[in-house]
Amino acid sequence: MQAVLSRWIGSQLPMESRSEVGSWFWNSECRYAAMSLEDSKIKLHCERNWRQTRSRSRANRQRQPEGLPPVILPDWFLEKNVKRTEDSPRCASLSVIGSRLKTVEDEVLMTSVAGDKADTESILPNEINPKYAIDLGLYLEILSTLKAGVVLRPPRTENPVQRPITLLHCPKDGGLSYLDSVMEEMARRLDADLISLDAQDIAQIVGPYVGENLAWTDSDTSYLAYSAQMAAGKVQEYHNEESEANESVLGIFGIGSEAGTPPTAPKSVVENWYGLKISTALDAIIGGADSKRIIAEQDGTEVPDHNPARPLIIHVKEYNCLSETRAGPRLLRALRTAVDKQWQEGKNIILVGTASSDDLGLSKDDIQHVQLEEDPESVTRTIIVPPQRGENQDIAFSTAEKARIRRINVRHVEDMILKLHEATDPLNLAVDMESNLDNVAACAAGLEEEVWAYSRVRRLATVVHGYQRDTTSLTPNLIDGQIIGIALKLLASSDEVKFDWGVKELQKEEDEANAMVQEGDKLTGDRDKDRLNKVRKKCSSHEKRLLSGVKIPSEIKTSFTDVHAPEETIEALKTLTSLSLQRPEAFSYGVLARDKIPGMLLYGPPGTGKTMLAKAVARDSGAVVLEVSGASVNDMYVGEGEKNVKAIFTLAKKLSPCVVFIDEADALLAARGGTSSRSITHREIINQFLREWDGMNDHSAFIMVATNRPYDLDEAVLRRLPRRLLVDLPLEKDRASILSLHLQNEALDPSVSIPDLAKRTPYYSGSDLKNVCVAAALACLRDENAIAAAHTGPDPYVYPKKRLLTKQHFDKALDEISASISDDMSTLKAIRSFDAKYGDRKGRRKKSAALGFGGTTVEEKDSEAGRVRKIEA
Ligand SMILES: Nc1ncnc2c1ncn2[C@@H]1O[C@H](COP(=O)(O)OP(=O)(O)OP(=O)(O)O)[C@@H](O)[C@H]1O
Ligand SMILES: [Mg+2]
Structure with a gap:
């Protein structure tokens, strides 16, 4: 039936409109017919639509620039978005409550803004269970501002004049429905027609008019609702490193593709044509209230009523999000121009935006900064519209937001199903997702929680089409909630299989990786042992004495879990040792090669865990460790100190890469001085040590030195240990x-x-x-x-x-x-003065996190006195 009807409608259209209006006309007309249809009513609707279309095209035609097809406003738009003064019932969802204003002033204000005194009574809270409440002072500010907007006339000039857009911004998420109520109430107060638009309305009316099909072609304008919701952070996201890198809210078909732009056409021509179409569509939208009146008159359902002075409010919802999309700014600019043009032509018209988000600053200064924008060129003038406080309002906000998100998703799914179907069988499909919808499946799929992404909507719509074709539905031309619900379940269960497989596969991979690591550890352990055995065989007698201190990592018992130290200390230890041992190549060039960190000094009061930390870090580095006790090297064999020292380094070369850990280093590396024979021997030992150390350059060894008497160490030794880590008494x-x-x-x-x-x-x-x-x-x-x-x-x-x-x-x-240890102990004082002179913190800015326990800035009086470092303010 529809196919025949469509051909017939086509033949009834004026010649110049036929080709252009062609596909768009069929689809959009039948789409909205379908959207609200039960199967039995299809015929009736289409016929009605046709009649309306004819009158509407007539009503609009004189406004159409030459060569452009008529813009046909869908029924749903005229019904839901266009509220004429005669349509709008008293807004029942808003009540105006107590104000900071004094009562007398209230009356004066109300009378001056809202007209006769008697009428002001009706402002007062007499609603039965209103959903939202607004403060009287705030209410009157908005009312006065909008009233000024419709009554003030433009300056007498030929040049186009642009007014800033009044923006009502609710500083709480989920407040769009609250602001809708406010706007409806304002329209009622001002006796104005109200046309409301959101991103979806614009996308679904303007998009097809500029030749887009969201399902198949490059569709900047039609994608508007997705990108606006994305800008609002309402679209569900699946995080993945790769997709984050490529993320773009600009369009579905890639950056750089302007909607409706054939690649070969010269840009300016196409741009002009495209811009003209957008303006034409927006003009038709602004004329919605007049069109509705004309249609009603022609239908004979209403008597003619032409009041040219009747105010008109154009209300753009989610203004801030729209302006953050790619297509949004251009559309908003065009809308503003169209509204202001009519204003200059004598119409009492005003453009109002609403927005709701919780990203506004809330201090007095922040609020005034937003409201009192200094820039005279600014596109918007904002009024912050907070909701009333209270649990009721919170519940109302969250319920309304859920309902809004549900509506967006339903509209997107219905639209996508029709857009996919557009060329296949234009008149032969109706979609009504809300009827017979399996709410459990829908809610499980997050219908009310988050806006479904474009790809998800398209995927669902595609499956619905295929599935619908496979079933013999009772009403074959109607896709209802039941079918969509089945498709949702089908996709959910299909995804479940994939997720399940993924989880198991990831587990398997992890198990395999763990097994490999264990095997690797074992192999490394075996390899280390082999290496050690080989080294052992080639050791000199002096080296052999040190062999008991050689440990392979798997033999070291102490780990970081056995010792408590501040994160920064552990991090610093790990970075210094592990990095230089595990990635020696990174230290073979550039600044790290020149400034290679050859070693590290761990110092602090006795018993603070220096030895344990050094062992844990050696184990963590995975390198073989040569542990030497300073005292024992010195005492090993009197007179053989130099040879012992040399042996440390020759053995280290054989073991390289390795960590050489010299504990209690003060015994071995104390300052050279004095003239006694013992001092002379000691000096020779140190000199030998320094020579050997300097000769280690080509070998990967890390020298870690620990002591509780750092102030005894020789200056030259300290110079070779540029990193000094304090391990302080614990807080x-x-x-x-x-x-x-x-x-x-x-x-x-x-x-x-x-x-x-x-x-x-x-x-x-x-x-x-x-x-x-x-x-x-x-x-x-x-x-x-x-x-x-x-x-x-x-x-x-x-x-x-x-x-x-x-x-x-x-x-x-x-x-x-x-x-x-106690505060008056000379050791602590000496460590303190060493720390002040040589500590890693020396020369750093105050408050910067120092390494060691001293890094903390937590105030604690008790142990302060007993610590090396005082806690910084
Ligand atoms: N931060 C800590 N966390 C856990 N245990 C600790 C800590 N500090 C010390 N200990 C305990 O104290 C014992 C001695 O610690 P360790 O030998 O590492 O101290 P040290 O700083 O090397 O002392 P010294 O300066 O006397 O050589 C450890 O075996 C451990 O049981
Ligand atoms: Mg120790």
Whole structure:
């Protein structure tokens, strides 16, 4: 039937319109026919549409520039978006409530703005369950502004005049429906016609008029609603590194493609033509209220009513998002020009934008900055329109936002189904997603939560078409919610299979990778052992003495989980050792080659974990470690010190890449001085050491030196250790972590509070804290033994499975173990002055994070005194 009808309609159209209007006419007319149709009404609607179309084309034709087809406004637009004064019922969703204004002033204001006094009564809150509420002062500001907009006339000039657009901005997300209510109320107050437009309306009317088909062709304008929602951050996104790099909100068919632009046509001609069409379509939209009146008169349903002075408000929703899309600014510019042109021609017309987002600044200054834009050229003048406070309003906002997102998705899906079908069988399809929709499937697919992306909508629409063709539906020409729901479920279950497969495959890959790492570790371990054996065989006698200190990483027991240190310290340690050992090539050129970091000094008060950290980092680096105790090298064989020192380096060369860790370095590398024979020997040892060290350059070795007497070290040694890391006494929270670490396998009575213990242990080093734990455990054992000894009875005493440490045990322990360092200790003072002179923090800006425990800026008075570094303000 529709096919016949379409041919007939075509023959009834004026010749010049036929070709252009052709495809667009069929599709859009039948689309909106279809959108609101039940199957039985198709015929009726199409006939009605046809009649309306004819009158509408007539109504619009005189405005059409030469050669352009008529713009035919769809029924849904005239019904839903065009509210004439005679259509609009009293807005029931908004009430105006209490104001900061005084009552008398209120009355004066209301009367002056809203007309006669009696009428002002109706402003007051007399609504039954209104959805939204607005403050009277705010209400009157908006009303006055809009009233001024429609009553003030343009200056008498021939030149085009442009007014700024009034923008109502709700500083809370989800407020578009609230602002819709405000706008409807304003139109009622001003006795104005109201035409509302959102991105989808523009896309669905202007897009097809400029020759776009969203499903198949380059479609900047038709894509507007997707890109506006994207700009609003409402479109669901699937993050992936690659797609993030290529992300673009500009268009679906790639950057640089202007909609409706055949590649061969000269740009300016096409641009002009395209621009002309856009203006024509927008003119028709602005004329919506008049068109609606003419149609009603021609239908005989209304008496003619032409009041040229009746105000007209053009309301553009989501103004801010629209202006952030590619096609939006141009459309908004054209709309503004069209409105202002009519204003200059004598019409009482005003363009108002609304926006709702929570990205506005909320301080007094921020609000005024937005409202009192300094730039006289600014396109918009903003009024911030906050909602009333309260749970009711919050619920209303969130419900309205869900409904809005649902509407957008439904419209997109319906539109896409029709656009795909457009050329296939133009008149033969109706889509009504909301009827019979399986809400469970729809909500599971996020219908109300996020705007579906273009590709998702197209994918769904495609499947719907294929699926619909495969089924013998009761109403073959109607795609309803049931079919769309089935398609949604079908896609969800199909995706489930893929996700499931993906999860399992990723797990499999991870398992394989882990297995490979384990195998690799084993191989590395074996390889290291082999290498070690080979080295061992070729060792000199002096080197052999050092072999007990050679460890392969898998043999080192200490790891970073056994020692608590600030993140920055661990990071610095890892970076310095691992990087230079694991990626030696990166240190073979450029600034790193010249400034190769040959070693690192770990210093700090005794028992703070220097040795443990050094071991953990050696293990972490994966390199073989040569651990040497400074004291033992010195004492190994009197008179052989130099040879021992040489052996350290020759062995290191054989083991390279390796970490040489010299613990308690003060014994070996203390400053050269004095004239006693011991001092002379010592000087020779140091000289030897420095010579060997300088000769290591071509070998990948990292020299780590730890000491609690850094101030004793020789200057020349210090120079070769440009990175110096302080391992300071722990702060209260660090003490708590260290205690937890040592007590992790102990059963603690609820009376024991680790934070409390941490509080009671200022000046305690990590080692002291460990000793406290040991002492508490021993006190507990003593108690257990005492109980066992006191035990009488036939059965032997059974010790508890696990000892239970109580507060008393810790009290005893704290009595036994006191901090091994105190503020007046000369060691601490000496370390402090070394730190001030040589520490990594020296010369840095204040407040910058220093390495070591001292990096923290948390204020803590208790242990401050006992720390090397004071906490910076
Ligand atoms: N930060 C810490 N975290 C956990 N345990 C620690 C920490 N600091 C010290 N300890 C405990 O104290 C013991 C001694 O630590 P370590 O030998 O590493 O200290 P050190 O700084 O090298 O001391 P010294 O300056 O005397 O050589 C460790 O075995 C460990 O149990
Ligand atoms: Mg140590």
